[in-house]
Amino acid sequence: xxxxxxxxxxxxxxxxxxxxxxxxxxxxxxxxxxxxxxxxxxxxxxxxxxxxxxxxxxxxxxxxxxxxxxxxxxxxxxxxxxxxxxxxxxxxxxxxxxxxxxxxxxxxxxxxxxxxxxxxxxxxxxxxxxxxxxxxxxxxxxxxxxxxxxxxxxx
Amino acid sequence: xxxxxxxxxxxxxxxxxxxxxxxxxxxxxxxxxxxxxxxxxxxxxxxxxxxxxxxxxxxxxxxxxxxxxxxxxxxxxxxxxxxxxxxxxxxxxxxxxxxxxxxxxxxxxxxxxxxxxxxxxxxxxxxxxxxxxxxxxxxxxxxxxxxxxxxxxxx
Numbered sequence: 284x285x286x287x288x289x290x291x292x293x294x295x296x297x298x299x300x301x302x303x304x305x306x307x308x309x310x311x312x313x314x315x316x317x318x319x320x321x322x323x324x325x326x327x328x329x330x331x332x333x334x335x336x337x338x339x340x341x342x343x344x345x346x347x348x349x350x351x352x353x354x355x356x357x358x359x360x361x362x363x364x365x366x367x368x369x370x371x372x373x374x375x376x377x378x379x380x381x382x383x384x385x386x387x388x389x390x391x392x393x394x395x396x397x398x399x400x401x402x403x404x405x406x407x408x409x410x411x412x413x414x415x416x417x418x419x420x421x422x423x424x425x426x427x428x429x430x431x432x433x434x435x436x437x438x
Numbered sequence: 439x440x441x442x443x444x445x446x447x448x449x450x451x452x453x454x455x456x457x458x459x460x461x462x463x464x465x466x467x468x469x470x471x472x473x474x475x476x477x478x479x480x481x482x483x484x485x486x487x488x489x490x491x492x493x494x495x496x497x498x499x500x501x502x503x504x505x506x507x508x509x510x511x512x513x514x515x516x517x518x519x520x521x522x523x524x525x526x527x528x529x530x531x532x533x534x535x536x537x538x539x540x541x542x543x544x545x546x547x548x549x550x551x552x553x554x555x556x557x558x559x560x561x562x563x564x565x566x567x568x569x570x571x572x573x574x575x576x577x578x579x580x581x582x583x584x585x586x587x588x589x590x591x592x593x
């Protein structure tokens with residue numbers, strides 16, 4: 284089980300955007316260059332982040348992307364789910380209802396215990412991601428790095 | 439992020455094998471028919487379960503598969519990792535070291551906070567899977583179902 288590369292991209296992009304003064308919008312090209320990312324591929328993830336309400340985008344010559352909410356209200360879970368979707372990691376196909384040892388409908392009134400375990404693990408994963416915010420991630424960025432990023436981006 | 443269909447197959451197969459009297463080996467074809475699974479595809483997962491030490495296999499006319507350890511010592515995590523591998527769900531490509539806002543080597547002495555969060559979520563997921571054993575799953579199978587399975591499989 285693996286999350287896509289887009290999760291790393293999205294987390295760093297959101298952290299960088301959280302450092303923009305007064306939520307100044309940052310153009311897509313600038314974001315792509317900031318982390319040496321292929322712009323058309325990044326565009327796909329930015330679209331998902333906007334659709335999920337993590338980022339907002341504005342068009343025009345001074346347009347770009349910014350965080351939709353304050354950094355301390357933007358969780359790792361929101362970013363990961365924007366990229367990966369909110370669907371469960373496990374899809375129960377009710378295997379117990381098939382084959383020579385199939386359970387009857389009557390015997391399946393309770394949710395399958397395998398499904399229950401997988402859903403509980405999924406919830407534990409999401410709960411941990413919800414504990415960390417972009418503000419927490421940002422706090423780990425050295426001051427020298429933040430200063431250099433601000434200078435590079437003309438902030 | 440999704441786990442493969444093989445996880446559901448493997449969990450049900452291991453639960454069924456835990457009901458075999460005295461760990462009687464069950465042939466691959468019988469297991470495939472038990473849940474109406476394509477045998478060549480199931481073979482791939484059985485191989486992984488044996489390689490991971492969850493199942494043992496014996497050859498010969500009375501050969502087949504059985505649980506390598508008692509059901510209460512066979513965790514959901516062991517089964518899921520046998521199918522999905524033990525590799526982390528998140529691969530950090532050190533994105534912070536790239537692009538116009540790249541961090542210096544000096545600024546990267548601490549593990550990336552994104553990586554830390556993703557690893558912590560991964561651990562929470564695995565910890566939850568480790569809490570449930572095949573014996574726990576088995577306890578949820580109705581007696582009528584277990585009796586019918588035993589009769590069908592000649593136990």
